[in-house]
Structure formats: C-alpha cells, structure tokens
Amino acid sequence: MQRFVGETQAWPEKRPAGERARDFLEIHREFIAEKASIQAARCAQCGVPFCQFHCPLQNNIPDWLKLTADGRLEEAYRAAAATNPMPEICGRICPQDRLCEVACVLEQSKHGAVTIGAVERYLTEAAWSEGWVDAISPRLERAESIGIVGAGPAGLAAAERLRQRGYRVTIYDRHDRAGGLLIYGIPNFKLEKHLVMRRVERLRAGGVSFELNCNVGETISLNEVRSRHDALLIATGVYKAKPLNAPTHRSVVPALEFLIAANRIGLGDEVADFANGRLNAKDRRVVVIGGGDTAMDCVRTAQRQGAESVICLYRRDRTNMPGSQREVVHAEEEGVTFDWLAAPKSVRGGKSPAVKAVRMRLGAPDASGRQTPEEVQDSAYELSSDLVITALGFDPENLSAWGLETTREGTLAVNRRFETSLSGVFAAGDIVRGASLVVWAIKEGRDAADAVHDWMRTQARMAAQ
Ligand SMILES: Cc1cc2nc3c(=O)[nH]c(=O)nc-3n(C[C@H](O)[C@H](O)[C@H](O)COP(=O)(O)OP(=O)(O)OC[C@H]3O[C@@H](n4cnc5c(N)ncnc54)[C@H](O)[C@@H]3O)c2cc1C
Ligand code: SF4
Numbered sequence: 246m247q248r249f250v251g252e253t254q255a256w257p258e259k260r261p262a263g264e265r266a267r268d269f270l271e272i273h274r275e276f277i278a279e280k281a282s283i284q285a286a287r288c289a290q291c292g293v294p295f296c297q298f299h300c301p302l303q304n305n306i307p308d309w310l311k312l313t314a315d316g317r318l319e320e321a322y323r324a325a326a327a328t329n330p331m332p333e334i335c336g337r338i339c340p341q342d343r344l345c346e347v348a349c350v351l352e353q354s355k356h357g358a359v360t361i362g363a364v365e366r367y368l369t370e371a372a373w374s375e376g377w378v379d380a381i382s383p384r385l386e387r388a389e390s391i392g393i394v395g396a397g398p399a400g401l402a403a404a405e406r407l408r409q410r411g412y413r414v415t416i417y418d419r420h421d422r423a424g425g426l427l428i429y430g431i432p433n434f435k436l437e438k439h440l441v442m443r444r445v446e447r448l449r450a451g452g453v454s455f456e457l458n459c460n461v462g463e464t465i466s467l468n469e470v471r472s473r474h475d476a477l478l479i480a481t482g483v484y485k486a487k488p489l490n491a492p493t494h495r496s497v498v499p500a501l502e503f504l505i506a507a508n509r510i511g512l513g514d515e516v517a518d519f520a521n522g523r524l525n526a527k528d529r530r531v532v533v534i535g536g537g538d539t540a541m542d543c544v545r546t547a548q549r550q551g552a553e554s555v556i557c558l559y560r561r562d563r564t565n566m567p568g569s570q571r572e573v574v575h576a577e578e579e580g581v582t583f584d585w586l587a588a589p590k591s592v593r594g595g596k597s598p599a600v601k602a603v604r605m606r607l608g609a610p611d612a613s614g615r616q617t618p619e620e621v622q623d624s625a626y627e628l629s630s631d632l633v634i635t636a637l638g639f640d641p642e643n644l645s646a647w648g649l650e651t652t653r654e655g656t657l658a659v660n661r662r663f664e665t666s667l668s669g670v671f672a673a674g675d676i677v678r679g680a681s682l683v684v685w686a687i688k689e690g691r692d693a694a695d696a697v698h699d700w701m702r703t704q705a706r707m708a709a710q
Contacts, residue, residue, distance in 0.1 A: 246314060249287040254357030255280060257367070262578040266548050269433040269511050271337070272575060276367040286314035287359050291350055296361060299348035301688045302328045302335075306345060306361055313368055322372035325365055330405045331398070331444055331687060333373070334427065336366030338436050339684050340538070340569040373443070381451025383411035389701055392417065392474035394461045397425020398683045399480035399674025401444065402690030403697075404453045410698055414453045417470060419460035422512070425482055427683065429505045432542050434549070438512060467647045471670065475704075476697050479649075479657060479665070479672040480690060483680050487637040489534060494594035498524060500539045500636035507546045526552040532600050532628055534558050534589055535636030536566035541573065543634045544581040555581045556628060560588040560605050560618045588618065590625065592633050599627040639680045654679055662700070663693040669704075671697055 257276040259265075265272045276284070288310040296306045305324050312321035325332045339345070341362040349358035372378050391407050393400045396418035404414045422428050424441040449455065461470055461481075471477050486499035506516045506524035518524040526547035533543045536559035547555045559566055562585045563573065573583070586605045593599050604624035607616035641655040650658040650666035656679055657672040659665055665672050673693035674686040 246286055246288055246290050246311060248283065249289060249351050249356045249359075252283050252287050254287075254351075254360060255284055256360050256363050262580070265434065266545075266579040269507075269549055271437055272434055273363070275370060276363055281364055281367040282314055282316065284360055285310040285364050287351065287356075288314070289350055295348035295350065296345040296359075300345045301682070301684045304328050304332075304345070304365075309368065310359060310361070310364060313364055318368055318371050319375070319377050321368045322377055325368060326372070326378075329365075329687065330402050330691070332365050333369035333440060334398075334436065334444070335684050335687070336362045336364075336369065337440075338431060339682065340571070342569055342571055344684070378447070381405060381408050381447065381453075383409055383452075385411045387411040387413070389413070389475040390415065390473070391697060392470050392477045393480060394418075394467075394470065394477065395425060395480035395482060395674070395676070396420070396423035396445075396455065396457075397480060397482050397674060397686060398427055399482075399686035399690035399693070400425070400478070401448060402687040403478050403480065403673065403694040404448055405451075406691050406694035407697065408448070408451055408453050410694075412698075412701075415456060415474070416453060417456045417459045417461055417465075419458070419464075421457050423455055423457065428512075429508050430501060430539075430542075431683075432504065432507065432546050433511045434545065435542070438508070462646060471667075476669045476671065476701060478663075478693055478697060479670065479676060480674040480686070480693075481642075482675040483639040483641045483656070485640040485642050486635065487640055489589065489592075489635050489637060491589050492591040493635075494592045494598070494633075496523075496594050496598070497592050497633045497635060500533075500535070500543050500634055501639075503543055503634050504539075504546060507550070526550040526555070526632055528553050529632040530630050531555045531632045531634065532558055532630040533634045533636055534600075535638075536561060536568055537636060537638065538568045538572060539638075540636035541568050541576055543636050544576050545572075545579060547632070547634070548576075548579050548581055552632075556584050556630075557581060558584045558587050558589060558600065558602060558628070560586065561607065561616070562586055565607065565616065584628070586618070588620070592630075597629070598631050598633075599629050600633055601625065601627055639675075641676060641679075662696040663689070664696070664700070669700070671700075 257273045294307045309321040309324040345361045346358035352358035390413040393416045396416045408414045423445045427441045506519045531547040531552045544555050587602050590601045604621040605618040608619040663671045673689035
C-alpha cells in the first residue's frame with residue numbers, strides 16, 4: 246500500500262473521443278487487473294478515512310482497496326457489497342469528484358485521488374463474471390407483504406433489503422421496464438442498460454414481484470395498493486421539469502423527454518417523436534439550456550445522434566456550474582461547445598429559429614454564498630438553433646390526490662424513520678430529498694427498508710399483547 250509516491254492516478258482507458266461520440270457504448274473500457282491492483286495499492290490507508298465519510302453509503306473503501314491490492318478480489322467484492330447493493334452502478338455514475346474521491350487525502354495533497362469508483366466497478370464486474378454475486382435467498386419466509394411504488398434505485402435497494410429479510414415484496418412502476426432513471430434517464434454511454442437489467446433479474450429470481458405499466462393514482466389508486474400490503478414504501482422520484490422563465494416556442498423540448506426517447510431507441514423501442522424528428526438531434530443545430538448533469542447528458546446524446554452543432558448555454562461560469570467537471574471535459578472532447586455566462590431571453594420558432602440570449606456576469610454572493618448572475622447591459626445576441634432542450638432541474642409532480650403531507654417544495658414529508666403522514670406508508674429517494682443522486686437514493690431505500698422492518702416488528706408486538 247501507500248504506492249502513491251511512485252504510481253500516478255489512473256483511470257481505465259477512455260475510448261478516443263472521435264470513436265465514442267459516434268456510438269452509445271460506455272466511454273471507459275474495463276480496468277485491466279494489474280492496473281486496478283496498482284491503483285488500489287496507492288491508497289494511504291488513513292486512520293481516519295475521509296473518503297468513507299464522504300460516501301453516502303459509508304462504504305469501507307480503504308478495506309476493499311487493500312483487499313484488491315492484495316489480489317483477494319472475492320473478499321474485496323464482499324466488503325463492497327456489504328454496504329452497497331449495486332457497487333458496479335455507483336462505480337460508474339457517482340460523481341466521485343464531488344463525493345469519495347474529492348475527500349481522498351491524496352487529492353488534498355495534490356497526488357491525485359485513488360480512482361475509487363473505477364476500482365469499485367472493476368471488482369464488482371469481476372464478481373459477476375466469477376459467480377460471486379449471491380442469489381437473494383432469505384433465511385426465513387414471512388407472511389407479511391410490502392408494496393413499493395417506484396422501481397428506481399431507491400425502490401430496488403429497498404426491495405432487496407426487505408426480500409432478504411423474508412418479506413413478500415411487490416414493486417409497482419408506471420414504466421414498462423424497472424430501473425427508473427437508471428433505465429430511462431441516464432444515457433447508455435454512462436451506464437449500459439444490461440447492467441441495470443441484470444440487477445432487476447436478480448431481484449426477480451430472488452422472489453420480488455414487479456407490476457409494470459401500473460401508474461399508481463391512475464391504473465390503481467394509492468388506497469387500493471395500500472390495502473393489498475401490510476406496509477407501503479413510496480419511491481416515485483421527481484419528474485416535473487422546471488420551466489424556462491422566458492417566452493418560448495412550442496418546439497422547445499424538456500430534457501427528460503429527449504433522454505427517454507434516446508434511451509428507448511437504444512433499447513430497440515419505436516418512438517414516433519424520434520422517427521418524425523421532434524426528439525432527434527440528427528443534422529440539427531442544438532442548444533441545451535442548463536449547467537447540471539442532465540444538461541451534460543443531453544449535449545452528449547445530441548452529439549452522438551449526429552447533430553450539426555451542439556451548444557450548452559449556462560448563466561454562470563465553468564467553476565460555478567452544478568454539474569460534474571469530469572462530464573464537461575468528456576463533452577468538450579466529444580465536440581460540444583460551452584457558452585458560459587449566458588442566459589436565454591426567449592426562443593423563436595418559424596423559418597429562422599433561434600435562442601435570443603444575453604451575456605451575464607457574476608455579482609455579489611446570495612444568502613447561500615453563491616455569486617448571483619447579473620445581466621450585462623446591451624449584450625443581447627442570438628444563437629441559431631432548430632432544437633432547443635431545457636435542462637433546468639426537476640420538481641415533484643402534484644401528489645395532493647394521495648392525501649399525504651408534503652413539504653414547501655412539494656416533496657413528501659417524512660420523519661426520521663421515513664414515515665409519511667399516513668400510518669404504514671413510508672417514502673424515500675428523490676421524492677423525499679428532491680432531485681439528487683443514485684447513491685443517495687440507494688442509501689435512503691436501504692434505510693427506509695430497515696425502518697419498515699422495525700415498524701412491522703412493532704406492529705406484530707402490539708398485536709401480540
Ligand atoms: C438525466 C439524468 C441523469 C442523471 N445522472 C445521474 C448520474 O450520473 N449519477 C447520479 O448519481 N445521479 C444521476 N441522476 C439522478 C438519479 O438518477 C436520481 O437521483 C435517482 O434515480 C433517484 O432515484 P429514485 O429511486 O428516488 O427515483 P427514480 O429513479 O426517478 O425512480 C422513480 C420510479 O418511480 C416510478 N413512478 C413515478 N411515479 C409513479 C406512479 N405514480 N406510479 C408508479 N410508478 C411511478 C417512475 O416510473 C420511476 O421508475 C440523473 C438524473 C437524471 C434526470
Ligand atoms: S458509492 Fe459512490 S461515493 Fe461511495 S465509494 Fe462508490 S463511487 Fe464513491
């Protein structure tokens with residue numbers, strides 16, 4: 246261990262930008278065993294592992310790095326899987342530069358962090374190919390049944406935990422495939438879909454039931470679902486696109502509509518709005534408005550669809566954008582242009598469609614300490630564009646019909662035990678936190694599952710008295 250002095254930071258090989266910008270395959274190849282082991286051996290084995298504190302799942306990172314460096318891969322995998330039901334997924338899509346890796350002391354001391362996510366991905370892929378990923382087999386079967394609304398990472402993580410405890414578990418989802426944003430939001434070049442389906446199949450094989458194409462609130466009422474189960478967990482995510490506060494044209498497309506269509510095409514589905522060009526960037530001048538990770542996914546998808554040009558318009562500068570810096574680098578390499586410190590004023594359709602924009606500068610910090618963007622006078626300009634995509638974040642859909650208490654932001658209000666205002670109804674993931682990260686959804690899904698179990702045991706004790 247502690248080989249950081251002689252060995253530099255390294256990632257698995259990144260495919261050349263020209264090659265990867267023409268397909269939807271993941272951009273990194275697999276780590277080769279030797280490289281993964283050397284990278285893991287760079288770990289300083291800190292007595293106080295900041296990486297672990299900065300991982301929402303509190304993964305035992307130094308332990309599985311040491312085991313990987315020692316060639317004890319199965320044990321390394323088991324240590325990683327003990328706290329994370331989908332390590333290969335987090336290894337791929339966690340923004341490590343804002344989580345575990347930013348906290349690595351090697352990063353702080355300018356040696357470059359251990360590439361923790363890449364090692365996590367490597368050892369879990371090794372586990373899949375070596376057959377170390379265990380089937381879900383509860384030690385006892387319980388008669389009680391738990392319903393979960395939403396098959397995203399929060400719902401899937403909760404389902405695994407509850408099924409392992411022996412509960413009968415049914416997940417309801419309005420989509421035709423399970424996985425939530427892992428399937429329909431995050432593009433294939435970040436997370437190939439067979440990896441998600443493999444996890445879903447494992448749950449199915451372990452006895453979890455899925456009722457897909459079932460929109461709770463439309464296909465079936467929340468009360469009806471509730472009456473079928475002893476407890477219910479709501480993990481429905483947030484899907485209402487934040488609007489552009491400017492006059493727009495009807496041709497403007499919300500990010501998720503564009504990304505869902507692209508993911509469906511990748512999965513072999515027919516999408517009428519892709520075929521008729523509405524959600525297809527091919528040969529078009531694309532402007533994406535926003536500076537978060539969803540905007541990065543849109544620009545990189547548009548580039549791969551064969552857009553004539555792709556510009557990302559964002560009102561702050563590069564340093565102050567909310568998205569991951571690594572994603573910006575990938576996008577730039579793939580040919581995307583960034584127009585920093587620029588804000589849209591309106592979108593024009595018709596024969597010469599364009600985004601009218603103005604230049605911005607960063608002013609005084611607001612209450613949160615973030616510098617407020619201000620308009621630069623007489624700086625108006627136009628960007629010709631025949632496909633404008635807005636990626637300005639998400640709000641919860643209106644849940645008032647469910648009769649549950651909500652917060653000011655419209656998310657579901659829960660107490661520290663993930664209980665909503667209705668007895669036996671719990672909630673977790675983005676529908677509680679607001680738009681967040683997969684790793685947080687997994688963490689909350691697992692914790693909420695434990696809370697459901699505690700509640701069930703309390704109910705059983707009370708009934709027995
Ligand atoms: C484009 C995009 C890219 C992202 N990229 C990343 C990334 O790279 N890394 C990262 O960590 N995070 C990323 N995120 C965020 C991450 O995907 C979410 O934080 C995470 O998926 C939330 O998990 P969840 O289970 O709470 O909700 P979701 O994944 O949204 O799943 C909710 C599920 O509930 C279902 N549902 C909703 N309402 C109903 C209903 N009424 N009845 C039945 N089913 C219903 C939905 O169909 C969906 O399947 C991204 C988000 C987006 C939009
Ligand atoms: S789950 Fe995410 S934050 Fe935690 S160690 Fe893995 S990559 Fe880092």
